[in-house]
Every structure is written in structure tokens, then in C-alpha cells.
Amino acid sequence: MYLKSIEVHGFKSFANKITFEFHDGITGIVGPNGSGKSNVADAVRWVLGEQSAKQLRGAKMEDIIFSGTETRKSMGYAYVAITLNNSDHKLPIEFDEVTVARRVYRSGESEYLINGNSCRLRDVQDLFLDTGIGKEGYSIIGQGQIDKILSGKPEDRRELFDEAAGIVKFKKRKQTAEKNLEEEKQNLYRINDILSEIE
Ligand code: ATP
Numbered sequence: 001m002y003l004k005s006i007e008v009h010g011f012k013s014f015a016n017k018i019t020f021e022f023h024d025g026i027t028g029i030v031g032p033n034g035s036g037k038s039n040v041a042d043a044v045r046w047v048l049g050e051q052s053a054k055q056l057r058g059a060k061m062e063d064i065i066f067s068g069t070e071t072r073k074s075m076g077y078a079y080v081a082i083t084l085n086n087s088d089h090k091l092p093i094e095f096d097e098v099t100v101a102r103r104v105y106r107s108g109e110s111e112y113l114i115n116g117n118s119c120r121l122r123d124v125q126d127l128f129l130d131t132g133i134g135k136e137g138y139s140i141i142g143q144g145q146i147d148k149i150l151s152g153k154p155e156d157r158r159e160l161f162d163e164a165a166g167i168v169k170f171k172k173r174k175q176t177a178e179k180n181l182e183e184e185k186q187n188l189y190r191i192n193d194i195l196s197e198i199e
Helices: 037-047 121-128 145-151 154-165 168-198
Strands: 002-009 018-021 077-085 097-105 110-114 117-119
Touching (some): 002 037
Antiparallel strands (some): 110 117
């Protein structure tokens, strides 16, 4: 699996629709200060489901929508799509190519898409579980993140190892099963209460 392309439109400094194509080997993005290099990494983080404006170096989520310049008016929405080659089927989906997209409007309305089909944030998160690619994954190492990992709590470091070992999805499933079990227990208590009232 590898990243084939990133398409951005209306995201931060990218007012025009633009597609970055990636090929074999290492790709470097170079440019003057403030030209938008980090915005490319922010776009990937965002499409993977980042919910924190701070992580995207903004104050509020609306800050990721192109805010206009002296010569160009602001945009009403931001759109990012990443396309991954999935011919090795590392992503648990039958397609050889997977495009994950996210769009947000100034009104706050937003949507996620997997291969053009509308889906939930949870579906995007589940797709990338244990691949290291999710927004909490280790495939995007931001400035200062190494220091944070080294000086962080052991539990936080453990999360990285869990992701690399591929056990996060099992942990998540266990949590969901435990939550469902607890809800069923509460339902049983209620039924028993009602039964004892009737008897
Ligand atoms: P450096 O080399 O200094 O780290 P960089 O190339 O990584 O810089 P970025 O931090 O990616 O640059 O981009 C910063 C630019 O993005 C600034 O010029 C800023 O005005 C612009 N920018 C950020 N958000 C928006 C937005 N919502 N609308 C328009 N422009 C934006």
C-alpha cells in the first residue's frame, strides 16, 4: 500500500484544485517559508479524521477553509481526497485503489467519502486501524512529535506499539463488546424491575 495522490481544493492556502502525484521512492516538498508545505501534511491529517483545529494549527475548524487574499475571495468549502494503492490489500477493503475524501462547508456541514460513497468518520477510522496511517498513527510525524513521544507517558508510548503490532482493532472491538454488554445488563435490570412490579 502506498500513497498515490492528494487532491486539495479550498483547503488552507490551496484555493485552486490541485493534485499532488506521488511515485516510487522518496518525495520531498520544497518551497519558501509560508508557501504551504506543512499545509500538505495538514490536509492528510484532516482527511484522516482530525477533529482538533489546534492539531491543524488553527483556532477553529473553519480556519482550514481558504480565507481569501487581496486578489481572491474566500471559499465556501474545503475538500481533500487521498488515493492509496491497495493492491496488497493491507486496507481491509476489496478495491485495489482506495480514495478517502472529506469536505466541510462554512456552515459546519461535513461529509466523508470512501471511493465516492458517503460514510461515517468511524468508517474512515476503522479502515486505517492498525496500519499506522490513522490520524493517531505514526506515519505522519509532525514537528516536535519525536520529543513528545520520548518525554511522554509510558501509556501514550504503548499506544504507538499497539498500533504497530496491529492489536488496536481488537482492543476497539473489546471496548465496543464491553459497552454493549453493560447496556444489555442495564436492560435486564429494567426488565426484572418491571416483572417484579407486575407479579
Ligand atoms: P515554513 O517553511 O515556514 O514551515 P510552510 O511552507 O510549511 O512554511 P505552511 O505553514 O504550510 O507553510 O503555510 C502557511 C501559509 O498558509 C500562510 O501563508 C498562511 O497564510 C496560509 N494559510 C493558512 N490557512 C489559510 C487559510 N485558511 N486561507 C488562506 N491561507 C491560509
